Amino acid sequence: MFAYLVKRVFQAIAVMFVISLIAFAIQGNLGDPLRELVGQSVSEEVRQQLRDELGLNDSFVQQYLRFAGNALQGDLGTSYFFKEPALDVILKKLPATLELVFGATLIIIGLSVPLGVYTAIKPNAILSKVIMGLSIVGISVPVFLTAILMIFVFSVEFGWLPSFGRGDIVHVWGYWDTNFATVDGWLHIVMPSIALASIMLPLFVRLIRAEMMEVLQSEYVRYATAKGINPWRIYFVHALKNTLLPVITVGGVQIGTMVAYTILTETVFQWPGMGFMFLEAVNRVDTPLIVAYLIVVGFIFVVTNTIVDLIYGLVNPTVNLARMGA
Amino acid sequence: MSLLSVRDLTVKFAMRDQTVTALNGISFDLAKGERLGIVGESGAGKSITGFSLLNLLSRPGYIDNGQILFDGEDVVKMNDQQLRKVRGNRMAMIFQDPMVTLNPVLTIGQQMVETLRAHRKLSVEEARQIAVVKLREVYINSPEERLDQYPHELSGGMRQRIIIAIALLLDPQLIIADEPTTALDVTIQADIMELLLELCQSNQVGLILITHDLGVVSQMTERTLVMYAGRIIESGRTRSIINDPQHPYTQGLINALPQQTLPGEQLRQIPGNMPTLAQVPNGCAFNPRCTFATDTCRSQIPQISHYGEVEVACHEVQRLQSEQAREEEKA
Amino acid sequence: MSEQGLDTQMPHQAEPSRLAKIMDSDMLYSFRRNPVALFSFGVFAAIAVLSFLAPLIAPYNPYDPAQIDLMNSEYPPVWINGALPEFVLGTDDQGRDLLSTILYGTRLSIIIGLCAVALQAFLGISIGLVAGYVGGRTDSLLMRMADIQLSFSTLMVAIIFLAVTQALFGSETFNRYAVFFLIAVIGVAEWPQYARTVRATVLAEKKKEYIDSARVLGFGPMRIMLRHILPNSMSPIFVISTVQVANAIISEASLSFLGLGMPPSQPSLGSLISAGFDYIYSGSWWITVIPGIVLVVLVLVINLLGDWVRDVLNPKLYKG
Secondary structure (H helix, E strand, C coil): CHHHHHHHHHHHHHHHHHHHHHHHHHHHHCCCHHHHHHCCCCCHHHHHHHHHHHCCCCCHHHHHHHHHHHHHCCCCCECCCCCCEHHHHHHHHHHHHHHHHHHHHHHHHHHHHHHHHHHHHCCCCHHHHHHHHHHHHHHHCCHHHHHHHHHHHHHHHCCCCCCCCCCCCEEEECCEEECCCCHHHHHHHHHHHHHHHCCHHHHHHHHHHHHHHHHHCCHHHHHHHHCCCCHHHHHHHHHHHHHHHHHHHHHHHHHHHHHHHHHHHHHHHCCCCHHHHHHHHHHCCCHHHHHHHHHHHHHHHHHHHHHHHHHHHHHCHHHHHHCCCC | CCCEEEEEEEEEEECCCCEEEEEEEEEEEECCCCEEEEECCCCCCHHHHHHHHCCCCCCCEEEEEEEEEECCEEHHHCCHHHHHHHECCCEEEECCCHHHHCCCCCCHHHHHHHHHHHHCCCCHHHHHHHHHHHHHHCCCCCHHHHHCCCHHHCCHHHHHHHHHHHHHCCCCCEEEEECCCCCCCHHHHHHHHHHHHHHHHHHCCEEEEEECCHHHHHHHCCEEEEEECCEEEEEEEHHHHHHCCCCHHHHHHHHCCHHHCCCCCCCCCCCCCCCCHHHCCCCCCCHHHCCCCCHHHHHCCCCCEEECCEEECCCCHHHHHHHHHHHHHHC | CCHHHHHHHCHHHHHHHHHHHHHHHHHHHHHHHCHHHHHHHHHHHHHHHHHHCHHHHCCCCCCCHHHCCHHHCCCCCCCCCCCCCCCCCCECCCCCEHHHHHHHHHHHHHHHHHHHHHHHHHHHHHHHHHHHHHCHHHHHHHHHHHHHHHHCCHHHHHHHHHHHHHHHHHHHHHHHCHHHHHHHHHHHHCHHHHHHHHHHHHHHHHCCHHHHHHHHCCCCHHHHHHHHHHHHHHHHHHHHHHHHHHHHHHHHHHHHHCCCCCCCCCCCHHHHHHHHHCCCCCCCCHHHHHHHHHHHHHHHHHHHHHHHHHHHHCHHHHCC
16 A cells, blocks of 8 residues: 555655656746746846846756746746736735535536446436437537537526626635535526536436446446345445446546636636636736646646545556555 | 156347357256256256256246246246245255355345245244254354355355355255256265265165266266257166267267276277267268268268167167177177 | 559458448448438537638628728627618627628637547657557657546636637737637647547457558558558547537637636637627627527537447447
8 A cells, every 4th residue: 555655746746856847847838937927128237136146047957946946935926917926916816716616516516427327227218318419428528619609508598597707706714715606696506517517527427327337238247146145235335336447547637627627617607717717817928827726736737636645546456456556 | 746847948049140049958867865966068958958858048048938837837938936945855966066156245144044034934933943953964063153154254165165055945846956066176076976975865865966977977876868969879777888888979988987097008088079069060960070971971860769788869779789790799 | 562562462461441431331321321310410500510611601801991890799699679681690799790700700610629629630640650650658648648637627728728728828929829728729639539539440450460560561650550550440430529529619718708718809619608708698699699509500510420430330239
C-alpha cells in the first residue's frame, strides 16, 4: 500500500513538473510584463534596468526555479486586469465552479447507476430501448448547445428559469458562497448543472450498461445463480461491484473533461466561475491569470486522478496485494 | 424411487439464422447416493446436460421438451423462486475452472456465508462457523484466515477445494461436477478427485461427474453414460462399460486411453471429429467415423436398447459382437 | 521463390481480408436489414453531398462580401411572418443567407472532423505499432504518456492550446490559420485512443505463428507491421474512427463556440451557433437553433452508424 502510494504521488509530482514547465513557457512568451508594469513611454535604459531588477535577463533555469519557488509558496503572479494576486482571483471563482460540478456529479451518479443497471438487466424492455435511444441523442448534443436550447425553451419561451448568473447566494466561509441555501440559488443552478451533466450522463449510462452486461455473462455470476443466491444480491453485490471498477477508472478521466465543460457551461450561463474567468483572461491577454488557471486546473486534475487511482486500489482487492506491494 | 429421473430431455439453441438441437431426448436415472459419470468428447452435450439439471442454461439455450424429476418435482416446470430453493441447497454444482468461478471482489467468507444465508436463517457468525467446519473437511488449513482472503490470493487447487466446500455447505442430495479438474495442474488433479469421492461417499451425496476422461470415470463412478452429438449412445454399470464396451465409439474411446497403449506405440485416436451441432449427419451421428457403418447406419437413427449388461444405441452391435468373437477365436 | 509466392503460402495471410469479407457478406446483410443504419447513412450521405456541393448549389456565397448586405440581417425563415422569399431559412446577424452559410459551415465542420481524425489515426496507429512491436521500455513509456494524455481531456488541452496560440499570434493571424490549428490540436490530443487499440492487437498478433514465420523468412519489421499486423487491427480502428469523427465535430463546434476556432467571417456550425446566441433573447432564435439542429443531426447519425458498426464488427457482441 505504502509503496503504491509513493509511486502514485511521485508520478503526480512528475506531471505537475511538466505542467509548470508549460506554464512557465507560456508566461515567458505571452505578453510583455514591462508594458503592463510601466506602459510604453519609458526609455530603453530604464527598461533594461527594470529587466535586470525583475530578473528577466537571468538564465532560463534561474527564472524557472524562481517561478516554481514562488508557485510553491502560492505566488502565481498578479493579474494585469484585477490588480490582485492571480491565485486569489481564481480561488474566489473556484467555489462557483465546484458547486456547479457538484450539482452535475449528483445528477450523473444519481441517474447513471440505476439507468445503467436497469438497461443491462432488461435489455429488451421498451423502457431500456427508450433510455438507450435517448442516451445516443444525449451524447450527440454538445454541452453548449444543450445549454442554449434549455435557455431558449425554459428562459426565453416559458420564462420559468433564470438564464444567467448565480442568483441569491449565501456566504458560508472564506471565499465560499453557496447556491444551495436559497430557492433562487437552486433555480439558478438547475439548468447549468443539467447542461454540464448532459453529455456525461448518457456516456456513463452506456458504460455501466456495457460493463454490467459483460459481467452478467461471467462465470462467477452463473455460479452465484447456481448457488441459489437472490437475483437482487447478484445484480447489486456480485455484478455491480465488478462493474464499477472500470467505471471508476473512466470516471477519473472524465473529471478532466468535466472541468473543460465547465468553461462551456459557464460561458453560456455567464456563471461567475473560473471557466468563465479564464475565457475573459484569454480575451484580455491577462497572462498571469492564464498561467495561474493552467496550474490550478492541472493541480485539480492530478489530485483527482491520484485519488481515483487510490480509490480504485482500495475497492479492487486484486490491486491490493498484487500491485500495491510491488 | 430414484433421486433424479430425466426423461426425454431436449435442449435447443436459438442461433441467429437457425435453431440447433444440443440435447436430443436424453433419459437416465440416478439413485440416492449413486455416482454417475457422463463421458464424451467436447461438444457431445455433457456440460449442457449438467447445466440443464439446475435449469441454468443461458440464452440462447433453452429446454425445449422433457422432464427432470428431482425428488419427484419437475425442475423444468419450477418458477424462479422454487429453482432458487433447489440450487445450491439440494443440488449443488462444481464448475470447471476455479480461476473464474469465484467472484474476484468478494472474500471467500462472503461467498460462503451468502450461500448459507440464502437457504437458512442463520446469523453471519453462525454461517462463518459452518463455513470453517466445511473448509476443514476439504483439508484447507487455517480456515478462519482463508475466510477473509480474496480468491486471487489462493491457488487454483485451493480454490477448487473451496468450491467443493461450498457445494457441501448445505448438505445437498446431489452434486454436479463439470470437469472439476480440467483447469488444474496435473499433479493435483488426482488429489481433488480423491477428495470429491471421499466426501460423496462419507456424506451419502449423489454425484454426476462430467468428464472426457474414462480413466477418471472408472475410479469415481458406479454407472456411466457415454454421449455423442447430443444423444446417449451407451449406458450401464461403469465396470461393464470399461471392460466390455459395446458401441464402436465407446470402444474407440477406451482404445485411445494411454493405459491401453504400449510404451512407444502411438495413441490410437478415433479418426475424425465430433460433428458440430448445426451439421449432425443423417442416421447414426457417429457413422462417418465408424468402420462398421452400413447403409442403415447412414439413414436411420439407432434406438437405445438392452444388449448384454448395458444399453446401447447401435444398429450393428450384434454383427460387431460376432465379428469380435470370431477374431478372438482365431487368435 | 518470389515474394508473392511466399505470401500465398502462408495460410494466415487470409486473415487480413477478414474485414473485407465481413464487408462483403455480413456487414452488408446486416446493413440492409437495419433500418436505423440505412436511415442514418442516408441522412449522413445527404448532408455530406449537399454541403460539399455548397459552392454549386448554395443560393449565395457567404464568403463574398459583395453578396452580403447588413440591411438584410435577421430575416426569419420563410414559414414565419416578415420573411423574404429569397432567404429560405432566413438570414443571420450579418445579413448572410442562413441556408448558404449552413451549407458552407457544415462542409467546414465535416472537413475539420475528417482531417483531425485522419491525423489522430496516423499518429495513434504509428505509435501503437511501434509500442506493441518494440515492447519493453519504449512501450511502457509511450503507454504511460498515453495514460497521462488521456487523463487530460482533449477539450481542455485544445482550449488552452488555442487560447495561448490566439493570444500569441493575435486574432488576425490566428483566424487565417484557424482550420489548421483546429485540425492539429484535435488530431494530436486524441492519439491514445488509437495507439492503445492498435498496441493491443499487435501484442495479440505477435504471439501467432505466422508473424514468426514472416520474421524467419526475413521480412523487415516495417513490412510485418504494415502488411501483416495492421490489417488485423482494421475492425477496431474502423469502430473507433466513426465515433472519433462525431467527437471531433463536437470538439470543433465547442471550440468555435468559445471563439477559439473558426472566426465569424468563415463560420463553421459552431461559430454560427455562437454568433446567433447573442440574438436568442431578441427573438432571432433561428440563427442559433437551425445550425444547432443540423449539428445535432449530423453528429447523431454518425453516432448511430458508429453504434451499428460496433455491433457488427465487435467479435464479443457478434456471437450474441
